[in-house]
Amino acid sequence: MFPWPSPASPVPTEPKPILIQLDADPRFAAGAGGAVHYLAENAGLQHEAATELQNATVTVCNAAFSALASPHMELRLTQFEDRIEVAISQENDGARSPELDAMAKTSGKALAGVDRVQFENLGKSCIVRLTKFLVHH
Numbered sequence: 001m002f003p004w005p006s007p008a009s010p011v012p013t014e015p016k017p018i019l020i021q022l023d024a025d026p027r028f029a030a031g032a033g034g035a036v037h038y039l040a041e042n043a044g045l046q047h048e049a050a051t052e053l054q055n056a057t058v059t060v061c062n063a064a065f066s067a068l069a070s071p072h073m074e075l076r077l078t079q080f081e082d083r084i085e086v087a088i089s090q091e092n093d094g095a096r097s098p099e100l101d102a103m104a105k106t107s108g109k110a111l112a113g114v115d116r117v118q119f120e121n122l123g124k125s126c127i128v129r130l131t132k133f134l135v136h137h
Contacts, residue, residue, distance in 0.1 A: 015078045017076045017078040018039070018077040018078075019074065019076055019077075020032050020035060020074070020075040020076075020077070021072060021073075022061075022072070022073060022074075022075070023072055024065040024071050024072075024073070026062055026065075028061075029057075029058050029061035029062050030058055032058070032075050033054040033055070033057045033058040033061075034054065035075075035077060036050075036053055036077060037050045037051060037053070037054035039079055039084060040053050040054070040084055040132065042079075043079050043084055043134055044134060045084075045132070045134065049113055049132070052113020053084070053114065053130070055112070055113070056111040056113055056114045057075075057086050059111065060088050060103070060111070060128050061075075061088060063099035063100050063103065064099075064100055064126070064128070066099065072090075072091075073088060073089065074090075075088050081134075082133060082134055083131050083133045083134055084131070084132045085129055085130070086129070086130040086131075087127055087128070087129045088128045088129075088130070089122075089125050089126070089127040089128075090125060090126055091124050091125050092124070092125070092126050100119070100126070100128065103119075103128075111130070113132065114130045114131065114132060115131055115132055115133045116131040116133075117129070117130055117131075118131070
């Protein structure tokens with residue numbers, strides 16, 4: 001007989017992000033969107049809500065491609081207990097593409113299915129963070 005794990009050693013509950021590095025190619029953006037869709041459905045979102053988050057991710061990736069100083073960008077997908085965050089970062093000498101700049105001016109309201117959009121410059125990088133809150137019943 002094998003002993004059961006001790007309650008003194010609980011299972012870690014810290015989120016483990018999924019890191020995706022991709023080149024500036026719309027096909028890769030679509031693939032990253034598929035990963036976001038999978039994560040969203042796995043977190044309990046309905047298909048329609050997962051599709052909206054997927055589409056918002058692809059939209060931001062494609063908008064960011066036009067301002068890339070290097071041909072690479074990074075997506076960090078993180079599922080928290082109450083939300084999903086998609087952080088899209090690119091090195092671009094701190095300048096956003098005109099498309100991302102327009103989104104920032106409207107606070108990302110054009111992105112359906114996203115509860116919060118944050119824009120941040122960090123050094124030579126621009127980060128767009130999409131947040132979708134999870135509703136647990």
